[in-house]
Amino acid sequence: MDPDRSARSWAHHTHLTGARHRVGQAQRASSIRAAYEHTFVTSDGNPYARFRRALAVGNPALVTAAARELPWVALDDALRICLVLRGGDPERYERAAVRWLGRFALEGRGVSIEDLRGAAAALAALPHRPAEAMERLQRLCLEHGVS
Numbered sequence: 001m002d003p004d005r006s007a008r009s010w011a012h013h014t015h016l017t018g019a020r021h022r023v024g025q026a027q028r029a030s031s032i033r034a035a036y037e038h039t040f041v042t043s044d045g046n047p048y049a050r051f052r053r054a055l056a057v058g059n060p061a062l063v064t065a066a067a068r069e070l071p072w073v074a075l076d077d078a079l080r081i082c083l084v085l086r087g088g089d090p091e092r093y094e095r096a097a098v099r100w101l102g103r104f105a106l107e108g109r110g111v112s113i114e115d116l117r118g119a120a121a122a123l124a125a126l127p128h129r130p131a132e133a134m135e136r137l138q139r140l141c142l143e144h145g146v147s
Helices: 003-043 047-057 060-069 075-085 090-107 113-125 130-143
Strands: none
Touching: 047 060, 047 075, 060 075, 075 090, 075 130, 090 113, 113 130
């Protein structure tokens, strides 16, 4: 076969099919991009899964950023946030603990002033005696239907 003819034939074919080829390339690139973006978006999971992973890591900045993505933070998760924040900035922990206490008063069933005192004492002890404080707080949550 004549190499010049072969090259001309290829050039002619490319010229005739170039527009169609470019459209096909654009469509393929678009679908590849869409598939990649879809994979990227779902690879992290939903916001609650990211929040749970942040809790497991225990990094206060990650936990608060992930919590902000949630439409609602359940009271038991808010207590887990307090647990993560207890070793960091004392003012930040204090705000989270007071917010949790207020929610416990509103959301718990039949919460008494004595229960609030016990919860406040446990929250105050959480930075220093976490195991004992969490046991007390979890018992209060169970007694008052907070999950």
